Amino acid sequence: MLLASAADLIVASPLFVLFMGSLTPLIVKVLNKNKEPNNFLSMIQGVGTILAALLLMVTVYFLLLSRANPFAFSNLIAVDGIAIIASTTCLLLALASLFLMRDNQSTNGDQFAELVFLTLNSVLGMLVLVMATDLLTLFVGIEVMSLALYMMIGISHEQKLSKEAAIKYFVLGSFASAILLQGIAFIYGNLGTTSITVLTEKADLLIGQSPLFAVGMIFLMIGFLFKVSLFPFHVWTADVYQGAPTPHTAFMSTAVKMASFAAFARIFVGSFLVNHDSMLNILQWIGAITIFAGNAGALVQNNLKRMLAFSSVAHSGYILMGIIVIGLGATKLGMTAVMFYLVTYSIMNMGALAMVSFLEKSYSDEISTDHIKGLAYKRPWLAGSFTVLLISLAGVPPALGFFGKFFIFTQALDQGLLWLTLWAGLGSVVGAYIYLKPIVYMYMIKDDDQNEVISEAAKDHEVYNNRKWFTKTVVLASAFTILVIGLLNTLLYHLLSARL
Amino acid sequence: MLAESISEIGLGHFLVLSMILFITGMLGVLLRKNILTVLMSIELMLNAINLSFVAYARSLNQLDGQIIVFFIMTIAAAEAGVGLALVVAVFKRFKEVNIRFFEHLKG
Numbered sequence: 001m002l003l004a005s006a007a008d009l010i011v012a013s014p015l016f017v018l019f020m021g022s023l024t025p026l027i028v029k030v031l032n033k034n035k036e037p038n039n040f041l042s043m044i045q046g047v048g049t050i051l052a053a054l055l056l057m058v059t060v061y062f063l064l065l066s067r068a069n070p071f072a073f074s075n076l077i078a079v080d081g082i083a084i085i086a087s088t089t090c091l092l093l094a095l096a097s098l099f100l101m102r103d104n105q106s107t108n109g110d111q112f113a114e115l116v117f118l119t120l121n122s123v124l125g126m127l128v129l130v131m132a133t134d135l136l137t138l139f140v141g142i143e144v145m146s147l148a149l150y151m152m153i154g155i156s157h158e159q160k161l162s163k164e165a166a167i168k169y170f171v172l173g174s175f176a177s178a179i180l181l182q183g184i185a186f187i188y189g190n191l192g193t194t195s196i197t198v199l200t201e202k203a204d205l206l207i208g209q210s211p212l213f214a215v216g217m218i219f220l221m222i223g224f225l226f227k228v229s230l231f232p233f234h235v236w237t238a239d240v241y242q243g244a245p246t247p248h249t250a251f252m253s254t255a256v257k258m259a260s261f262a263a264f265a266r267i268f269v270g271s272f273l274v275n276h277d278s279m280l281n282i283l284q285w286i287g288a289i290t291i292f293a294g295n296a297g298a299l300v301q302n303n304l305k306r307m308l309a310f311s312s313v314a315h316s317g318y319i320l321m322g323i324i325v326i327g328l329g330a331t332k333l334g335m336t337a338v339m340f341y342l343v344t345y346s347i348m349n350m351g352a353l354a355m356v357s358f359l360e361k362s363y364s365d366e367i368s369t370d371h372i373k374g375l376a377y378k379r380p381w382l383a384g385s386f387t388v389l390l391i392s393l394a395g396v397p398p399a400l401g402f403f404g405k406f407f408i409f410t411q412a413l414d415q416g417l418l419w420l421t422l423w424a425g426l427g428s429v430v431g432a433y434i435y436l437k438p439i440v441y442m443y444m445i446k447d448d449d450q451n452e453v454i455s456e457a458a459k460d461h462e463v464y465n466n467r468k469w470f471t472k473t474v475v476l477a478s479a480f481t482i483l484v485i486g487l488l489n490t491l492l493y494h495l496l497s498a499r500l
Numbered sequence: 501m502l503a504e505s506i507s508e509i510g511l512g513h514f515l516v517l518s519m520i521l522f523i524t525g526m527l528g529v530l531l532r533k534n535i536l537t538v539l540m541s542i543e544l545m546l547n548a549i550n551l552s553f554v555a556y557a558r559s560l561n562q563l564d565g566q567i568i569v570f571f572i573m574t575i576a577a578a579e580a581g582v583g584l585a586l587v588v589a590v591f592k593r594f595k596e597v598n599i600r601f602f603e604h605l606k607g
Contacts, residue, residue, distance in 0.1 A: 147579065151586075
C-alpha cells in the first residue's frame with residue numbers, strides 16, 4: 001500500500017514550505033558564527049516564507065476544488081472552506097505579528113532569528129489544526145502551535161512578568177491538552193476511529209447510548225474552552241496576555257483564537273445539540289457567563305493590554321453563540337457568521353494591540369489609559385485609526401464589528417436562542433463603555449505634563465518609537481481595512497459564504 | 501473469587517487504572533506548588549492516557565490506538581523539553597522553582 005501519494009504531498013506543500021522557510025533564519029545565524037544576523041533580514045525571511053505558504057495554500061485549495069475531494073493522507077487533513085479561510089487569515093496575522101516583533105523593544109534584539117523560527121512553527125501548527133479532519137492531527141496541531149507559543153513568551157527580554165506568563169500558560173495549557181487528549185481516548189474507544197467526519201455523523205446517537213463517549217465529548221470541549229478562553233477556563237487569559245510581549249499578545253488573541261475556533265466549529269457540524277438539551281443549556285450558560293465575565297473584568301481595568309485581554313474573552317462568548325447555532329443544525333449560516341466574526345475580530349484586535357505595541361517606550365513599559373492622554377493632538381492619524389478600531393470592537397453600526405455581531409445575533413435569534421441574544425446585546429452595550437473610555441482619554445483629556453522638561457532617555461524612546469514604521473503600517477492598514485470592509489460587508493459575507 | 505476476577509482482566513480494569521493515574525496527575529497539577537512536580541504530574545496524566553489508548557486498541561483489535569501512543573510519547577517528550585527549559589529560565593530569575601513567586605500578574 002502506498003503511504004502517501006504525490007497528490008497528498010502537494011496538499012501538504014504549504015506546511016513543508018513553512019517549515020523549511022522557518023529554518024532559514026536559524027541557518028543564517030549558525031553560518032554567521034552564531035551571531036545575531038540583521039533583524040530586518042530575519043524578518044524578511046519570515047515574511048517571504050509566509051507569503052510563499054499563502055500562495056501555495058490558495059493554489060492547493062483551487063486545485064482540490066477542481067478535483068472535488070478536499071481530503072489527503074487517507075482523510076487525516078482536508079483543505080476545505082474552513083481550512084482556507086482560517087489558514088489564510090492566520091498567515092496574514094502572523095505576517096502582521098512579525099512586523100510588530102521587529103519593532104517592539106521586548107522582542108527585537110538578541111534571539112530574533114529564533115523568534116521568527118518559533119512564530120513560523122506556531123503558524124505551521126495552526127495550519128495543521130485548521131486542516132485537521134482527524135482528532136489525532138487536531139491534537140498534534142494544537143501542541144505544535146502551543147509549544148512554540150510557550151517558548152516565544154519565555155524568550156522575551158522582559159524578565160519578570162513574561163516568565164510568569166510563560167509558566168502559567170505552559171502549565172495550564174498542557175493540563176488542558178491532557179484533558180482534551182483523554183477526551184479523544186474515550187471518543188476513540190467508543191467510536192472505533194478518530195476521524196472527525198465519522199464523529200460528527202455518529203455523535204448524536206452515541207452521546208445518548210454511551211456515557212463514556214459523552215464524557216469524552218465533554219473533555220474534548222473542556223480542552224477547547226481553555227484554548228479559546230471561555231468560562232470557566234478564561235482566568236489565565238488576562239494574566240498571560242498582560243505578561244506576554246505585546247506582539248505575542250496580538251498573535252495569541254487573534255491567530256490562535258482563529259485557528260482554535262475553526263477546529264472547535266468542525267466538531268459541532270454534526271448538529272448533535274438538537275437532541276441533547278442539557279448540553280445545549282450548559283453551552284448557553286457558558287456563553288452568557290463568558291460575556292459577563294469578559295465585560296465586567298474589562299470595566300475596571302486601566303491597563304490597556306489587560307483591558308483588551310478581557311474584551312477578547314467577551315468576544316469569545318459572542319463567537320460561542322455562533323458555534324451553538326452550528327450545533328443546532330444551521331451549519332452553513334452559522335459557520336459563515338462565525339468565520340465572518342473571527343476574520344473581522346482578528347483585524348481589529350490586531351490593529352488595537354499594534355497601537356499598544358507602538359506606544360510602549362521600553363521592554364517593561366505597561367500602557368495604561370494615562371499614557372494616551374491627549375494623544376490625538378500629538379499623533380492625529382494613529383489616534384484616529386485607534387478610534388476606528390475601538391469603535392469597531394465596540395460594535396457601533398458603521399464599523400465592521402457591528403456586522404459581525406449582527407450576523408451572529410440574527411442567526412442565534414433564528415435558532416430561538418432568545419435570552420442569550422438579549423444578554424449578549426446587553427453585554428455589547430456595556431462593552432461600548434469600555435472601548436469609549438480610551439477614546440475619551442485620547443481626545444478630551446489634555447496631557448498635564450506636556451510642558452515639563454523631557455529627559456534625554458525619554459527623547460531616545462520617542463525617537464525609537466518614531467521609527468516603528470512597520471507597527472504604524474499595521475495600525476493604519478487594519479483601520480483602513482475595517483473602514484473599507486465595513487462598507488463592503490455583504491461582499492465579504494458572500495465571499496465567505498461561497499467557500500463554506 | 502479473587503482468582504476468577506483476576507483471570508478476567510479486561511478493558512474495564514485498564515480503564516479504571518488509567519483513570520486513577522489520570523486523576524492522581526490532575527490532583528498533582530492542581531495541588532502541588534513545585535513546578536517540577538507539576539511537570540511530572542502532567543507527564544503522569546499523558547501516560548495514563550497512553551494506557552487507555554492501548555487498552556482500547558487491544559479491545560477494538562485495531563492498531564490505530566497503539567500508533568497514536570507513539571505520537572503522544574513524542575509530544576510528551578517535546579512538552580517536557582519546553583517545560584524544563586522554562587523552569588531553568590525561571591530558576592535563573594527567582595533562584596527557586598515555586599508557584600508562590602507568581603503573584604505579579606493579577607487584578
